[in-house]
Amino acid sequence: MEQMENKKPKFLKDLFDRRFPQIIFIYLGICWTILEFVSWIVEHYKISPYLTDLSFITLMSMVPTVGMLAYFHGRPGRDEYTKTEKIGIPVNVIITCCLIFYFLGGKELGSATTEISVVDEAGQRIQREVPKRLLMKRLAIFFFENESDDPDQDWLQYALMAGCHYDLNQDPIFSVYSGYDDVIYQKISSAGFSDQLGMPMALEQKIAREIEREYFLGGSFKTAGDTLIVSTYLYRTINGQLIAENTFRGTDIFHLMDEINRRLKEDLQVPAWHIAKTTDLPVAETITKSIDAFRQYILGLTQMNLNNDLNTARKYFEAAVSADPTFALAYYSLYQMYINLNLYDKALQSLNVAMQYLYKFPESVQFAVKEEYYLISEDPEKRTAVIDMWVQLYPDDIRGHFRLANEYLRQFKIDEAINEYNKILAIDPERKYYHRYIGDAYLIKGDFNNAVEYYKQYQRAFPKDYRSFMAFGNLFLVMGKYEKAKSYFTDAQLMEPRDITLMTLLAIVDQRTGDFTEALKKLNQAEIAAATPVEKHLVYSVISDCYRERGEIRKALEYSLKMAGASEEYQKTIDVVTGQIDNNYFGLYAMLGQKKTALEQLDTYRKTLAKPW
Known part of the structure; x- marks a missing residue:
């Protein structure tokens, strides 16, 4: 020892x-x-x-x-x-x-930027230094809670979120979804929070995870005299880790939103050199300096995005541009209202004013405005050039590639769409959920072998995601292997028992195998469970198809009319009409011998659709 x-x-x-x-x-x-x-x-x-x-x-x-x-x-x-x-x-x-x-291995260890040279739709060459993918920040912003006792301040619950979201459009490294986005709103509505207020943080994290956001931001506010006190929280989605909590005080809401975003960039450790070189105009310069105009605009956005009340939204937007005739963003929203209300001349006038103040929009929004302008001006070459320029100027911005992929899918250019999805995966290999998009594209193409391969990759990456089972079910449904399809849909339903889409897919399997009684039984259950207009639209569509296949045309027409009514609650007029045309809604009248009604319906479509549709 x-x-x-x-x-x-x-x-x-x-x-x-x-x-x-x-x-x-x-x-x-x-x-x-x-x-x-x-x-x-x-x-x-x-x-x-x-x-x-x-x-x-x-x-x-x-x-x-x-x-x-x-x-x-x-x-x-x-x-x-x-x-x-x-x-x-x-x-x-x-x-x-x-x-x-x-x-x-495979990480970018050199420069964080790349030099890009492109030719815009006017033929002018543009050179730009843009950040690479490694700097990208994917964020979801939810509504702020009103903790004051003043209901007149309720509009700020939406305004703080909307203003911060729009301001972040100036920074190319941010990819942001807000509570106004349909992808978030539908999930919140399905969870029982139709006004999107009073949501538990666990639900915010769940939604942020489902829409593949790395971070989510929310908060609350109260008042002390004329001073607005805003508290924010920023969380990492994957593990629910709190990154930062901050409190801001002031009497100017626009300045407060500037401060919230400035602190957000600090908390997310955005490099100082990037902040120094990136355009970051004050919110008051890119939106409006008028509180009244901004309030009217937010009330209009809420009616448009949450209630789908276009006529009420139109009144608020018109009040907004009346309070501030230079409110470019409100003019662009008015354009969307007018075009969907079949007021073509007013729509064109509003879009022209928006183009007049194009410099007030962040560049990423400018692409969207110009794309609409060239669409309405019937200039497809310049419209395509705008999308191409977006992708070339921001080669590591997956939003541009995703937009281009969607455009290719609309044109049924499946190979080109797949190529864009593969570019997204090359830019950010961690976005493994794009394997499902690629699998879906191959399924549309009829290439079942590649569809299976990409669905397998998606399932390996997300073994507990019910959508991987749903994807396989859709594949086998298209292939006519109904027992396998039913097995995968059933497994998916065990994970997500309230999903209306799965209910209808299981009914479609019964329909395809000739068991119409069981199919209609499942569809009746789905009809009872359907809570949102989107869910009702889907269920009514499948029921109508089922009755049509059985030869019960009157029943098919009844549910087609219900489907049209449901679509009007959440879709724009153009989408409603084009959906009815795709559904061959007028053809049911013809099958019932009501040819005059069918022709009248076609004439209604012709009058409803504005140029260039």
Whole structure:
């Protein structure tokens, strides 16, 4: 025992004689200095943020080599290299290289930007330096809760979200969904929060995860006299980790939104060099300086996006441009209202005013405005050029590629759409959910083998996602393998029992196998469960098809009329009419011998659709 106690001091003394701890601590101090320096460089210069990770992995993994050198060569005087060093140091270097390859293989370690040169729709060449994909931030913003006792401030619940969302359009590294987006609203409505207020944070996280957002932002506000006090929270979606909580005070709502976004960029560690080079005009400059105009606009947006009440929304938008005749965004919304209310001349006038103030829009929104302008002006070449320019100017912006892919799908250019989806995966391999999009495209094309392969990749990435089972079910349904389709749909329904789409798909399987009684039984259950206009539209459509196939044309017409009524509750007029045409709605009248009614219906479609439709 005494010998062991004597050995400890001798061992420690030996380490200090060899200057082992001194050298290790000096090395760790140098590492800290290097990492701080690299972090500063990454923050202030256009260098990949992965350079910090590279430095950390390299420096930390080489500690064993430093330890060996310190132990065998720390004493004063010359020492020969030992066998331990000759084997240990090369092994340490190899392990370091393996770690770098494992953690950073395929990562962009060079410049964080790329130079782009394109020709716009006017034939002018544009050169731009744009950020690469590694800087992208995917965010969902939810409505802010009104914690004051003043119901007159309720509009701010929507205004704070909408203003922050629109302002972030100026920054190309942000991809943002807000509560006004249909993809979020339908999920919230299905969860029983039709006005989107009072939502639990767990639901916000669930929705953010389902729409593949990395972060989600929300908050609340109250008043103290004339001062508005806004509290925000920012969470990481994947693990529910709180990133930051902030409080902002002020009397100017526009300035408060500027401050919220400024702090958001800090909390998400957006590099200083990117912030310095990116256009970031105040909210008051890109939207409006008039509180009254902004309030009217927000009330209109709420009626349009949440209630689908276009006539009421139109009145609010008209009041907004009356309060501020330079309110470009409100004019663009008015254009959308007028075109869907079949007021073509007013729509064109509003779009022309929006184009007059095009400079007030963020560039990404300018692309959307110009695309609509060239659509309404019947200039498809310039319209296509705008989309192409968007993709070329922002080659690592998946939003542009996704928009182009959708355009290709509309034109039934399936191979081109698949190519755009593959570009998205090349830009960001972590977005594995695009395997499902590619599988769907191959399914449309009739290439079942490739569809199966991509659905398998999607299922491996998301084994607990019911949509992977639904995708396989759709595949086998198209292939006519109804038992397999039913099996996959049933498995999906076990994961998501309230999903109306799955109910209708199981009914379609019964319909295809000739069991109309069971199909209608399932569809009646789906009709009872359907809560939103979207769900009702889907159920009525399938029921109508079922009755049509059975030859019960009057019943088919009855549900086609119900389907049309449901679509009017959430779709724009153009979408309602084109949907009825696709459904061969007027053909049912012809089948019943009501040819005059069928022709009158066709004439109604012709009068309803404005130019260029």
